[in-house]
Amino acid sequence: MSKSIICDMDGVIYRGKQLIPGANDFVQRLLSTQTPFLFLTNNAEQTALDLKLKLEGLGISGLTEENFITAAMATAMFLKAQKPAATAYVIGGGGIMSELYKVGFSLSETNPDYVVVAKSTSFNFEQLKKAVRLIDGGAKFIGTNPDMIDPVEGGNEPAAGTILAAISAATGKRPYIVGKPNALMMTLATRKLGVHPDNAVMIGDRMDTDIVGGMEAGMTTALVLSGVTTPEIMTHFPYKPDHVFNNVGEIDLAAL
Template sequence: MDGGRTLMHDWQHLRVLLLDMDGVLWRGEQPLGDLPRLFQRIASLNLRVALVTNNATRTPAQYVAKLQRFGVTFPATHIFGSAQAAVAALQQRFPQGAGVYLIGEEGLARAVQEAGFRLTEGNAQAVVVALDRHLTYEKLRRATVLIRQGALFIGTNPDRTYPTPEGLVPGAGAILAAVEAATDTAPWVVGKPAPLLFQLAMGRLDVRPEETLVVGDRLETDILGGQQAGCATALVLSGVTSEAQAKAAEVQPDLIVPDLEHLLSWLETQRRHPGQHIAQ
């Protein structure tokens, strides 16, 4: 497989793939490859899958519907987004019924409400900031006032951009930067690269980190987060990271491949011929 490289790892113990979605499975509404066939190949390797994304705009049910449009049937219980990580963080710090102000979209609002927290624009104990494609100055102003009054500042994820068919566009990290600049307060970021999302997924699938491969397109979130969770990591070049950027980065994955299809081909080779490396 030209253009890839791998570090040493015992791939024979691999049981689970934790896949990012944007930049790995699709870019916007454009699938990256024949997704039904790719999931069939994963099953043929006797591997289980969870989907782990920093995107908090959609609910698991909405991701299930998107996957179905691409011809893939997938359980909502195996989809983990940064909205769930934000809920876990709120549950650590506050009782049910606590007031929360949100900058975000439906996926985040629904997750927070279903966990028993109260959405409010005043007297909030926490402010949770995520990607919001309907962001206004008023939302930024309200978040700033609440945080300066003492509300806990939680960020779902630090992704400054995310890939679309027309190129990179602003992500949650860009909004976090604006709120941080206005409040002089750094957020508690609960999504990747924090290990919480990976830990939630591994707990659901009952696997250990050494049995898990994290697959993503971002070094600073997917790969670093996977490493902090104790997992092997694979970087795909189908999203935001180029091969040159990957080779020059301080964070180095166990494996660099062009896309998910090439990764599965390599794993199939490993099952047949353990220890074979990818040519540089």
């Protein structure tokens, strides 16, 4: 039986609004062989439904919301395990708020248990001031993911990591970050699939998040060269993936 698959999205399945060659064929092979799989992303803005609809818009059919795990979902899963039915002050969009509601959290600006930070396109000084005061007052500081910038049409834009850095500079405290490269997110993904990490493969395009996170979680790792990593960049790291492919279309599931 083939190993279960945990697969990054941006740079692996698509780049921006373009499907990567071989990606649809890869997904259809996952479905036709009934291989357990999850798409895993540090994106905490979009819900699983948003991502399903995005892939459908790119021509990939047959997926359900259960085929996705986002940094927002992983953060909610982690916090629920730490303190069920807690309260949180959230900086971020609908993705993280929706997932926290689903696990029974209440959103509050008054003595919350946690300050949870994701990417926000409406982040402002008042939110920064409030987060700093709440953390100084004892709220635990949580980040969905550490990404400093996100590639967008026409260049880059600030991401969750830049907001976390501002709050960290003002409080002198570092956040606990759930998303990649934290192996915790990989572990949560294998638990969601109901498989042991030994029987799972992490497929991604980044050595510093996908590959190191999968390696540290005890998974087989597969790097694709369709995203940000080149063969030359790969040699700069003190670890290496178990497999390297030009794109996911080359992957033989039975050989992993």
